[in-house]
Amino acid sequence: MARLPDGPPKERLRQEIATDWLPMAHRLAARYRNRGESLDDLRQVAALGLVKAVTRYDPARGTAFESYAVPTIDGEIKRHFRDCMWSVHVPRRVQVLRARVRAASLELAQERPGRTPTTAEIAARAGLTESQVADGFAALESFTSLSLDAHWQARGPTDSGPMPLGETLGAPDPAIEVVVDRESVKPQLCRLPERERRILYLRFFRGMTQSAIADSLGISQMHVSRLIARSCAAIRAELSRDLAEDPGPSGW
Numbered sequence: 001m002a003r004l005p006d007g008p009p010k011e012r013l014r015q016e017i018a019t020d021w022l023p024m025a026h027r028l029a030a031r032y033r034n035r036g037e038s039l040d041d042l043r044q045v046a047a048l049g050l051v052k053a054v055t056r057y058d059p060a061r062g063t064a065f066e067s068y069a070v071p072t073i074d075g076e077i078k079r080h081f082r083d084c085m086w087s088v089h090v091p092r093r094v095q096v097l098r099a100r101v102r103a104a105s106l107e108l109a110q111e112r113p114g115r116t117p118t119t120a121e122i123a124a125r126a127g128l129t130e131s132q133v134a135d136g137f138a139a140l141e142s143f144t145s146l147s148l149d150a151h152w153q154a155r156g157p158t159d160s161g162p163m164p165l166g167e168t169l170g171a172p173d174p175a176i177e178v179v180v181d182r183e184s185v186k187p188q189l190c191r192l193p194e195r196e197r198r199i200l201y202l203r204f205f206r207g208m209t210q211s212a213i214a215d216s217l218g219i220s221q222m223h224v225s226r227l228i229a230r231s232c233a234a235i236r237a238e239l240s241r242d243l244a245e246d247p248g249p250s251g252w
Helices: 008-030 039-056 065-084 092-111 119-126 130-140 174-190 194-205 210-217 221-245
Strands: 151-153 162-164
Touching: 008 039, 008 065, 039 065, 092 119, 092 130, 119 130, 174 194, 174 221, 194 210, 194 221, 210 221
Parallel strands: none
Antiparallel strands: 151 162
């Protein structure tokens, strides 16, 4: 095949060689069964690696084809697990840490049965820092993801039994939308008289009605209404003046 020019005869010979060596590729794929991927899919990946080996093999190097094809197919299968089997993409660095932490944990568990190895022991065995071991342990539990509908056992003094995982997650905080507004008016609020500041605080931060504010301050509800309107007008005027003097980098 190496001596043939590109064309149909060479392609037919490539297919014949790949077909003849396909049983070997299937045997290599069988080594990885029961690891979360179907055997049929593993065989397809191995067959792809075999085709690459047939195409790239150079007999002029003096190496037997099998010696070249086996690591090529094996590498293709490992690459499939690394790139395609994770529910969420994990950086290769973390995947390597996961493998080293797992191997060190298994070795230590065999040497010292009945005792879970510590993080420091695993780090020393794997040649990693304890922080890297923590990252590896986190990746050990991250190969697959859970559905938000999966039930999760909450931990704490108010446990009420398993609940959907989605109910344990946070939600957007509506207060975030007003952070910029609050920070913008803070200097103007600080310049208001004490009574006006208290009225605005009770009205807009405590949610009290004008009547309740009037009763707490010993003034009329109409007076409270006028003070609120006057204070808000003063704040708007100062904001408009500040914006006109310093429109910001975009000019708005």
